[in-house]
C-alpha cells in the first residue's frame with residue numbers, strides 16, 4: 001500500500017513586517033505606533049531607556065503617578081527656560097505659561113486661566129465657530145480638497161479662540177504664522193524635534209514678540225477685549241494675580257496650547273471615518289454620533305501622545321529610584337491602551353461604556369479646556385462632512401508632522 005502524501009499547506013501570505021518606532025519620541029510621527037504603545041503599557045509599565053537617557057511611564061498607573069506627583073515638574077529646576085530660548089521674546093511666553101511652570105505663583109494663575117475658560121458660554125462658542133466656518137469657506141475657495149481640508153483644520157479652531165480673545169479677523173493670517181514660528185522654536189528648544197536652527201530661533205523670537213505686542217494692545221483696549229480675555233482679567237484680579245506679562249502670555253497660551261492639538265484631533269477623526277465606512281454612514285445618518293466618535297478617537301489615536309516631567313529631587317516613582325533632574329517621558333497614548341484603564345483597549349468602539357482617557361492629562365497640569373476644545377473639533381468635523389470632505393483622498397496623502405510629542409496628521413500631495 002502506498003502512503004498518501006498530502007501536499008504541504010500553502011504558506012500564509014506574509015504580513016507586512018511591523019517596525020516599532022526607534023524610541024518613544026519617534027512614535028508620534030510613526031504610521032502606526034499602537035502595537036508598540038500597547039506592548040509598553042502591558043509589559044514595560046515604567047522603565048529606563050538607557051540609550052536615550054530618559055525614563056518612560058507607559059501604564060495608566062505609572063502615567064497617573066507621574067502626573068500627580070509633587071516631585072515631577074514640567075521643567076528641570078536648573079533650567080526653567082531652555083538655554084537656547086533665553087534672552088529673546090520666546091522666553092517671555094515660554095517661561096510664563098502655566099503649562100511650563102511649577103513655581104508658587106502658578107497655582108493662582110492656573111486657577112484664573114481655568115476659571116476663565118470654563119466660564120465661557122459653550123453656546124456662544126458654538127455660534128462663533130459655525131459663523132467662522134462659513135467665512136472660511138469663502139476665504140479658502142469653493143473646492144474642498146486635501147490641501148484646503150488641512151488649512152481648515154488648522155485655521156478654524158485657533159481662529160475661534162482668537163475671536164474669543166478679541167483679536168480682529170484682519171490679523172488672523174499673521175497670528176497663525178507667528179504661532180507656528182513660536183511653537184516650532186519652543187518645541188525644538190525643549191525637545192530637539194525638529195532640530196533647532198538659527199533661522200527657527202530667529203523667527204520664533206520674532207513671532208513671540210509680535211504676538212506679545214498684539215495681545216498687549218488687545219488687553220489694554222477694553223472695548224476690543226473678547227469674552228475670554230475679559231474673563232481672564234476678571235479672574236486674575238479676583239485671585240490677586242497682578243503681573244501683567246503673565247496675563248498676556250497666558251492669554252496667548254490659550255491659542256498656543258490649542259493650535260496643533262485641535263487641528264490634530266480634527267484630522268484624526270476624519271481618518272477614523274475614512275477607515276470605517278460603516279461608522280461614516282452612521283454619522284452621516286445622525287450627527288449625534290460625532291461626540292462619542294471624537295472621544296473614542298482621542299482615546300485610540302491620542303493627539304498628545306506624550307508629555308514630559310523632570311524630577312525636582314531624588315525620589316521613587318513606580319518603585320524605581322530616580323535622580324534629581326531625570327527626564328520622564330509620559331506616554332498618554334500608551335496609557336489609553338492599557339487594559340487596566342479600559343477593557344479591550346484596542347477595540348475601537350464609539351458606544352464604549354465608561355470610557356476612560358488621559359488625552360487631556362491629569363493632576364495639576366490637566367487641560368482646563370477639554371470641553372471647549374472637543375466642541376470646536378465637533379463643529380469643525382460636522383462642517384467638513386456637510387461640505388463633502390473627500391475622505392477617500394486623505395489616507396493616500398497622509399503624513400505626520402515631525403514632533404516628539406504631538407501626533408498631527410497632515411494631508412498633502
Ligand code: HEM
Pocket residue numbers: 074098099100110113117161253254255257258259261262265303304307308358359360361362364365366367368369370372373374
Ligand atoms: C484637542 C485639543 C486639546 C488637547 C488634546 C489638549 C491636551 C492637553 C494636555 C494633555 C495637557 C496637559 C499637559 C501636561 O500635563 O504636560 C494640556 C494642558 C493645557 N491645555 Fe490643553 N489640550 C487641547 C486644547 C486646549 C485648548 C483649546 C486650550 C485653550 C483654550 C488648552 C489649554 C491648556 C492649558 C492652559 C494647559 C496647561 C494647564 C497647566 O499646565 O496647568 N488646551 N492640554
